[in-house]
Amino acid sequence: MKSEPYLTNRLSETINWIEANIRLEITLDDIASNAYLSKFYLHRVFKQATGLSLLEYVRSRKLALSLLDLIHTSLRISDIAQEYGFGHHQSYIRAFIREFGMTPTEFRNGAEPVKVVERFNIKDCYQVDDGLVFKPTYVVLPTFFVAGFRKTVYINDNIENQTANDYARTFYYEERPRIKNAIDPDTYIGLTWVPMCNSDFTYYTPSIRVKEGHPVPKGMLVERIPANKYAVFKYIGNHHPNEISSKTLKTIWEYIYGRWMKENNHLNTYSFERINPLQAEDYCEMELFFPKITSAQN
Structure with missing residues (x-):
């Protein structure tokens, strides 16, 4: 390191x-x-x-x-x-x-x-382990659908045992090929829903995009991600995509949740990361999407 x-x-x-x-x-x-x-x-x-x-x-x-x-x-x-x-x-x-x-x-x-x-200006980015995170850009996405398995991930267990990473790798390399005629099947989407109460867990869905009404393998769930404006943070790492860890993401989240959301009057309801694991051995690019839902809009 x-x-x-x-x-x-x-x-x-x-x-x-x-x-x-x-x-x-x-x-x-x-x-x-x-x-x-x-x-x-x-x-x-x-x-x-x-x-x-x-x-x-x-x-x-x-x-x-x-x-x-x-x-x-x-x-x-x-x-x-x-x-x-x-x-x-x-x-x-x-x-x-x-x-x-x-x-x-x-x-x-x-x-x-x-x-x-x-x-x-080097201040437009900050270092996280072997990568850099850039100040957010903003995009508007229409409603889309993903298919995968919803998991309950306990925060402390995830930090210690890389639980979400294990779910992600298992889904991508073993379960994803079972989904036929998906949209952009090589791009992984990790969807996180945050419970309304202060909880020690989140719901995490390793997934890929599918069409609405698309048939999926037995046991998989199709989830709807609503149309929204998103703040998009990009992470670029000097390593293979599979080497992203909960420690790396935790450092990013600490900045986003602990500072950026407060400074921008931003509520945390759900988020998702988007990444194509089929990249170079020494290069990783990941986007983290946070819906622009503020307390002023509620």
Whole structure:
């Protein structure tokens, strides 16, 4: 197990390295070799945090910083292009137009504001074991249905014995193949219903999506997940999906339940995680969905 701040420290140093070398021609290999993290992992982290691939992020940062040269200096466009590591000034102009919808000359001579990509803020994510959790985005999902086995999971037992993880693995690898013609059958959904009273247990359904009225194997339950707006936290881990543990999730939940829900006047009624276990050996991506039901709406 890496030390607690390892990933955030590596990312912070990577961001610093990019900014320090922003005027050079930077390749993906250059960044990965200085980050000591895989190119695939870096790409997914930056894509989640900024909506851009790693090299798109670098290009956008180059263009954002070049605006200051256009405003505060009389350098030629070709000199600015060379200053920021663009191989040819036409490459810089094309990239500038894609980014800002105008040429560098039009920007220099005009008064129109442009939206720029700011330096990635490491505070937008926090470390959980060998992974990172990002601040939530928001989505709206229509009603959908899942099929699986509802289990009663006692909180202390789950922490000690990984009960929910065992249920999840058994369902996914042994029971899931019995469900025919499912929707997105490779994507696992772990649905948690929270009792209304302060309880030492939750109801947990390892499941996959099915159509309404879809026939399921004997003993399985079809559950309805209502249409709602959801806050979605994404976890990206430097390990196989099967290595997600209750300890990892407990740390995430402590942040969400103990801090985020209170700060956002949020009630905890149900939630679900969504993950495709058929990922790389050293990569895991999981989404955690929390319905946007607040006390003000009740």
